[in-house]
Structure formats: structure tokens, C-alpha cells
Amino acid sequence: MVTLIVNKQELQVDEGKTLLQVCLDNGIYIPNLCHIHGTDNPSASCRLCFVEIEGEDKPIPSCTVKVKDGIIAKTDTPSVRRLQRTAFKLLMSVHRVDCGHCPANKKCELQRIAKFLKVGLKPKYLELRLKETEVDESHPFLDYYPNRCVLCGKCIAVCKDKHGRAFLTFAKRGLDTVVSSYGETDANLPCSKCFACIRICPVGAITSKDSPRQT
Ligand code: SF4
Ligand code: SF4
Ligand code: FES
Numbered sequence: 001m002v003t004l005i006v007n008k009q010e011l012q013v014d015e016g017k018t019l020l021q022v023c024l025d026n027g028i029y030i031p032n033l034c035h036i037h038g039t040d041n042p043s044a045s046c047r048l049c050f051v052e053i054e055g056e057d058k059p060i061p062s063c064t065v066k067v068k069d070g071i072i073a074k075t076d077t078p079s080v081r082r083l084q085r086t087a088f089k090l091l092m093s094v095h096r097v098d099c100g101h102c103p104a105n106k107k108c109e110l111q112r113i114a115k116f117l118k119v120g121l122k123p124k125y126l127e128l129r130l131k132e133t134e135v136d137e138s139h140p141f142l143d144y145y146p147n148r149c150v151l152c153g154k155c156i157a158v159c160k161d162k163h164g165r166a167f168l169t170f171a172k173r174g175l176d177t178v179v180s181s182y183g184e185t186d187a188n189l190p191c192s193k194c195f196a197c198i199r200i201c202p203v204g205a206i207t208s209k210d211s212p213r214q215t
Contacts, residue, residue, distance in 0.1 A: 004071040013067055018042065020049050020062040023075060030075050031084055031113045033091075033202050034152040035063045043153045047087040048113065050080045059083055081117065088113055089123040094175065096130055096147035097121045103211065104204030110150070129175060139181045141191040142198070142206055146178045149205035155179060155197035162196050179205070 003012050006019075006028055013022045021037065023030050033046035042063040050059040054072040059080050062073070074080070092110070099105045099121075114121050122128075136144040153170070156179065160166035167189060171180035191197075198206050 002067055002069045002071075004067055004069070004073065006073045007075055015067065017067055018063050019051065019053075019065040019067055019071065019073060022067050023051075023062065028075055029116065030062055031088070031116060032063065033109055033113075033150050034154065036154055036157055036200070039157070043157070046091070046150065046152055048084055050083045051075045052077050052080055085117050085119055088117060088119060089126055091150055092121060092123045093126040094129050094131075094147070095121075095150070096134070096145075102148065102204040103207055104148075104201075108204065109202035131176070131178070133178075136178070136180075137209075138183065138185070139191070139209075140185055140187050140189060141195075141209055142181070143209060144179055144181075145205050145207070148203050149179060150203055151177055151179075152202060154200045154202065155206060158196045158200045159194075162194065163190055167191065168197060 001012050002015050003010060004022070005011070006023055006026070009028075011022060011026055013025075020030055020032060020035055030051065031048040033048055034043050035049065044061050044064050047061065049062045051062040052059050052074045053065065062075070095110070099108070099111065102108070110121065131146040133146055136146065151170070156166045156168045156170065159168050167184060168179055168181055171178055195208055198208060
């Protein structure tokens, strides 16, 4: 066991967990999109889970910190919130906000984070830059909505974890980056009995072809 202090609250927790996981387990919410419960190698791609740790000169993503004795952390300082709001606005500047037609509506992590950070879903003063393709229907069992995807990578990680290899991957680069299925059209893919990617997606970016079309 290790003892640490978060927001002046003393916590005694098992060694080996990340600070983000410990906070979430203890009811201290930190915005996050790319964190997967129980993983040792965080992708740390969403840049939302910042905290301040005493002795560090700038905020650090809490999913990259393993807890140890004596850590004193704050999750709610002005500089943490500034970084989180900036990261969130950038994410939303490439996102098609159309919650009424989205399967994630009311259970969407973006809606939760916007409410928590007290910001709107549609960022002011930032140009909206959307991808041309609204829906990729090339997969035999899944549909993918690039303008809803936050590129967290959870679908790829869970697929690899379940099947020993990922049937999904990131493709293209920079602002064009998307999740792709390698052009797979094989009707024998394990996807028809799996759908773990849909369940883990924090937004509504992957849907089953069997569910009603969401546009
Ligand atoms: S993913 Fe769907 S529910 Fe979430 S903010 Fe985007 S459109 Fe709204
Ligand atoms: S499809 Fe969903 S889980 Fe996969 S990278 Fe996009 S947002 Fe993340
Ligand atoms: S949860 Fe830490 S960077 Fe995404």
C-alpha cells in the first residue's frame, strides 16, 4: 500500500496503479478519453487528464503517473483547468456536434466533460474543420463516423486485447487521421459476435450495421 494526498484528501491505495485510476476509483473525477481501466501502457493521447503534482514544475497527464508514497496532487487548479479546456476545445474544433442524431447522446464522454469543465460543445473563436467523409460503410459489420471520432485508440486496443491482433488501425496522418479496418470485407471476421469496439468507444463513432442508421 502507498499513501498519497489528492486535493487535501489522504488516500491509501495499492501500488502499481496510475494516479488517474486511483482518483477515478476514489470518486475524484478527472476528464479523460483515452484511458482504459487496467492498462499499463497508456496512450496518453487525449491530453485531458492533467493534474498538478507537488515538486513538478508543470501539470502532468495523470494517466502517465504511477502512484507512490508521498505524492501530493491537485486535480482542480486554474492551470489544470486551462489546459483541459484548451485540449477540449481543440478536440471539438474537429467534431460534428449533432447529438440528437448520435447513439452516444446522453451517455457521451464529451457531453460529460463539457459539463464538468463548464464549456460548450461548440467552441467559440475556433474554425470548425471537418473531414469530408461523414460515414465509412466499407466494413461488413461496422459503420465508422470520422467526424465523431476523438482518435482515443480504445477501439484498436480492445480489439487487439480480445483477439490477439487488431482488426482496426489508425490510417492517414495529422488532421486526416481516421480509424480504418484495413479494407477488410471478409464476412468471417470475428466482429459479428464481438462489438467490443462499439462498447468501449467514449463517443458514438462506431456503430453496428444492424442498429438503425444514425446520420
Ligand atoms: S459524440 Fe455524439 S453525443 Fe457526443 S458530442 Fe458528438 S454528436 Fe454529441
Ligand atoms: S472510434 Fe471511438 S474508440 Fe475508436 S478511436 Fe474513435 S473515438 Fe476512440
Ligand atoms: S486519459 Fe490521460 S491523456 Fe488521455
